[in-house]
Amino acid sequence: MSIIKISSKPFDVHHKDIKALDIADKLSVDPSAVEAASRDFGHIAKAIPLAVLQPSTPKEIAALIKLSYYNSVPFGIAAKGHGHSLRGQAMANNGVVIDMKSMNKCRNGTGIRVSTDGLYADVGGEQLWIEVLNKTLEHGLAPVSWTDYLYLTVGGTLSNAGISGQTFRYGPQISNVLEMDVITGKADFMTCSPKMNSELFYAVLGGLGQFGIITRARIPLQPASLRVKWVRVLYSDFSSFTRDQVLLISRNGRKDQNTLDYLEGSLLMDQGSPNNWRSSFFPHSDHPKIISLITKHRIMYCLEVVKHYDDQTKNTVDKVMKQILQGLSYMPGFMFQKDVRYGEFLNRVRAGELKLESQGLWEVPHPWLNLFIPKSQISDFNNGVFRGIVLERNITTGPVLVYPMNRHKQVLWDDRMSAVTPGEEIFYAVGFLHSSGFNDWEAFEDQNMEIMKFCNRAGIVVKQYLPHYSTKDEWVHHFGSKWKIFQLRKHQFDPRMLLSPGQRIFNNN
Numbered sequence: 001m002s003i004i005k006i007s008s009k010p011f012d013v014h015h016k017d018i019k020a021l022d023i024a025d026k027l028s029v030d031p032s033a034v035e036a037a038s039r040d041f042g043h044i045a046k047a048i049p050l051a052v053l054q055p056s057t058p059k060e061i062a063a064l065i066k067l068s069y070y071n072s073v074p075f076g077i078a079a080k081g082h083g084h085s086l087r088g089q090a091m092a093n094n095g096v097v098i099d100m101k102s103m104n105k106c107r108n109g110t111g112i113r114v115s116t117d118g119l120y121a122d123v124g125g126e127q128l129w130i131e132v133l134n135k136t137l138e139h140g141l142a143p144v145s146w147t148d149y150l151y152l153t154v155g156g157t158l159s160n161a162g163i164s165g166q167t168f169r170y171g172p173q174i175s176n177v178l179e180m181d182v183i184t185g186k187a188d189f190m191t192c193s194p195k196m197n198s199e200l201f202y203a204v205l206g207g208l209g210q211f212g213i214i215t216r217a218r219i220p221l222q223p224a225s226l227r228v229k230w231v232r233v234l235y236s237d238f239s240s241f242t243r244d245q246v247l248l249i250s251r252n253g254r255k256d257q258n259t260l261d262y263l264e265g266s267l268l269m270d271q272g273s274p275n276n277w278r279s280s281f282f283p284h285s286d287h288p289k290i291i292s293l294i295t296k297h298r299i300m301y302c303l304e305v306v307k308h309y310d311d312q313t314k315n316t317v318d319k320v321m322k323q324i325l326q327g328l329s330y331m332p333g334f335m336f337q338k339d340v341r342y343g344e345f346l347n348r349v350r351a352g353e354l355k356l357e358s359q360g361l362w363e364v365p366h367p368w369l370n371l372f373i374p375k376s377q378i379s380d381f382n383n384g385v386f387r388g389i390v391l392e393r394n395i396t397t398g399p400v401l402v403y404p405m406n407r408h409k410q411v412l413w414d415d416r417m418s419a420v421t422p423g424e425e426i427f428y429a430v431g432f433l434h435s436s437g438f439n440d441w442e443a444f445e446d447q448n449m450e451i452m453k454f455c456n457r458a459g460i461v462v463k464q465y466l467p468h469y470s471t472k473d474e475w476v477h478h479f480g481s482k483w484k485i486f487q488l489r490k491h492q493f494d495p496r497m498l499l500s501p502g503q504r505i506f507n508n509n
């Protein structure tokens with residue numbers, strides 16, 4: 001029997017094949033490492049692990065999993081990517097957190113490899129999407145599906161879905177993976193794809209870290225554009241705003257030149273500046289006229305679209321954008337545009353982050369609420385939530401996003417994946433990206449709860465994105481018809497319920 005001592009608790013491993021001490025020097029109990037592993041971007045949840053594994057190789061991750069798997073009392077293990085979870089999803093109370101970024105340090109820059117034919121990149125699960133962007137751009141290539149913010153890891157976003165303004169056209173990031181290497185909760189190394197170990201492949205995509213640790217993902221690439229035309233238009237009327245959004249995403253044939261490359265939307269409310277940390281867009285000289293509209297209507301709706309271009313299309317892109325915007329019902333005189341480098345557009349949130357960080361306003365509580373709402377009920381949501389709860393409470397600080405995406409008859413959101421969406425062909429992502437003080441986040445949490453209650457009462461079939469629940473019944477309800485398979489897959493790939501305990505699906509500590 002090997003005994004490895006972490007903190008005051010020994011792990012007694014009854015297995016002759018496990019040399020626990022192999023990873024002893026990779027397990028840190030350093031107070032600063034433990035403290036960092038017990039917090040996340042949300043700054044709401046806290047769970048203290050016994051130790052932090054700082055692995056150099058996937059083998060060391062597997063050794064840790066074996067250690068727990070064969071321990072008489074197994075301990076929880078959470079991969080921590082960039083720790084940008086909001087509710088402790090990458091924490092492991094009294095368990096071990098794997099600091100995935102330490103893999104990156106040891107790969108000596110080989111964590112992202114572009115294939116010689118340029119069709120895909122093999123990317124370590126610990127890599128940040130900004131690193132993927134920078135590396136692939138060196139080859140004039142890029143993935144097609146993104147998140148708004150790129151300082152998130154590949155393993156972290158593939159465990160959720162990875163959505164942004166490209167999702168209506170290409171599907172979420174989980175629909176843009178060709179193959180993965182995964183270490184399961186039984187410490188098995190498995191390569192999986194739609195053809196090989198497909199059950200694991202679909203389980204892991206949107207699987208909230210429950211089935212295995214992603215150590216490599218193969219991401220398809222396309223030629224990258226050089227620059228983008230980036231346009232925002234304003235609406236006072238919600239139904240015109242959503243009608244135009246839906247019209248635009250319906251033109252999504254890959255060869256149709258009127259197809260947009262990105263579409264989102266957001267609310268503008270009385271919060272000082274019409275700009276926010278997600279992106280600074282409106283020219284200063286236009287702030288007074290935008291603010292007076294907001295004062296008059298209380299909420300303005302902002303549609304945001306982007307069309308990529310390169311040397312071949314630079315002379316026609318303006319005409320194409322004009323055609324795209326023709327016939328839309330935005331308020332005349334409220335069209336704003338920018339022309340920026342492609343990489344600058346994708347990395348647009350970073351500048352806001354750095355600004356808030358310098359003001360000490362980034363590392364604060366983030367009581368976010370992210371929802372998927374069927375298109376048929378988005379108008380009820382506007383009336384009851386945006387124009388009801390939000391205006392009445394008047395506490396919203398931070399961006400509120402509202403944009404639609406297609407399922408395209410299951411092609412873009414394959415039902416075999418673990419990710420959960422409302423059943424309709426078109427559904428909306430709504431994100432309340434609140435920042436609060438350390439003493440007043442409960443007021444936002446109250447508002448979030450009121451929104452959920454309202455949806456229940458109004459019969460709105462809402463699904464949480466980046467979900468967090470505290471009871472099993474809520475999880476069963478969340479997964480709906482997918483619960484049975486989710487549970488079966490858990491028994492198949494992580495029967496001792498070791499992985500990502502901070503999601504609190506199978507572990508309620």
Ligand SMILES: Cc1cc2nc3c(=O)[nH]c(=O)nc-3n(C[C@H](O)[C@H](O)[C@H](O)COP(=O)(O)OP(=O)(O)OC[C@H]3O[C@@H](n4cnc5c(N)ncnc54)[C@H](O)[C@@H]3O)c2cc1C
Nearest residue numbers: 081082083084085125147148149153155156162163209214
């Ligand atoms: C500022 C900001 C902007 C965001 N914008 C978007 C957006 O536009 N679109 C969007 O879809 N999401 C967005 N998110 C949410 C984000 O995608 C998720 O919170 C994501 O999980 C964060 O990635 P991470 O690397 O920090 O993951 P972590 O918080 O470290 O981990 C998240 C979960 O994944 C598990 N996990 C981590 N790595 C692995 C791995 N290699 N293998 C298996 N499981 C793993 C963890 O155990 C945990 O359960 C945003 C979050 C923030 C803070």
